[in-house]
Amino acid sequence: MQFKATIISNQEVSPGYFRMRITAHPELTGAQPGQFVMVRVRDAIDPLLRRPFGIFDVGTVPSEYPGCSSATYLEMLYKVVGKGTETLSTYHHGDHVDIIAPLGTGFDLGDPEEEKILVGGGVGIAPLYYLAKTLVGRSRVRFFLGGRTRDDILCVTEFERLGVETYVSTDDGTLGDRGLVTDVMERHVREDGRKKTIYACGPMPMLKAVAGIARQTGTSCQVSLEAYMACGMGACLGCVVKGRDHGDETPDYRCVCKDGPVFAFDQLMWV
Structure with missing residues (x-):
């Protein structure tokens, strides 16, 4: 519309x-x-x-x-x-x-019995609040938010008001744990044997780290990509990324706007 x-x-x-x-x-x-x-x-x-x-x-x-x-x-x-x-x-x-x-294509909400792990970096939390609002009440939801400094930590109170367990980390230690948000998230992913799904949005290095953790732990994971776009409908081909088709190492290019912005982590090439 x-x-x-x-x-x-x-x-x-x-x-x-x-x-x-x-x-x-x-x-x-x-x-x-x-x-x-x-x-x-x-x-x-x-x-x-x-x-x-x-x-x-x-x-x-x-x-x-x-x-x-x-x-x-x-x-x-x-x-x-x-x-x-x-x-x-x-x-x-x-x-x-x-x-x-x-x-675009949104998140798959998955099995309500699975714990949902949300990971966001800076303004990358933008699509995760609406996701958390949709998931709360049907699944346990934990949110891991990271940024370079405390100024990059946004809307924590809004997530907590939903009833979401929220964990904060900053690169410089000015708020929450000191270090990368992916390190904090990984500890919680590995803490028990319960089935989980990871949802992530943020800078590409963060998403690459999240994808690596998902692969190592055998955890289902969806990532939302950010990209420059001219049309938003797949016509201009200005937002293509390298995809992977059925394990083939030959790139299968996808439009972030039309095929995404949400992808299963194993649909993308992270090199």
Whole structure:
């Protein structure tokens, strides 16, 4: 769907990180955790291309608009890294953006009896909150959040309010455990023989480490990739990654936007 959205709020939650809530089409409540949206930041040619953002949350709130008892909202979590996100960070309540959503393939929720391990790095937690919100109540969920410093640790309270066991680590030790989030997560994955599924989103080195742990421990694992995109629909081929088809070492290229952004870890080549 393509629709015009009104910004409800655009809050800086940590230096350089923003959480934006916008009005959304009612059918977006059926979006899968892990899917994403393409946002046209301005009605101008600069910046020309839409920007992709993972769906942080979808829900309904009492409507402030005449004739509507409730309104559907969508939330995005983003970091200011360039012209598009810098422009987005200047928007306020009542401003408008153009949205195409929902796009891509989301997470497979798997067996409710399995423990769910969520691993996020920095703004990579964006699709994991909506996933956690969907999983809680049907499975045990533990969330491992890492960042370089305490400023990169986002929305911990929101996950804890869902009832999710949350573990924090930072590279410099300014918050939580000191060290890599994958090291903390690995200890918990190996702590007992219970069947688990790992869901991860974040920087590629983190995802590569998570995939290695999943392979060594025989744990089911899904990863959500971040990529530069021009269209979000598989037409431009600007977001391809090397895939693996049935164990063949010959690369089988996949579009992150259309074939993903969520992949089983063994569908990708990590070299």
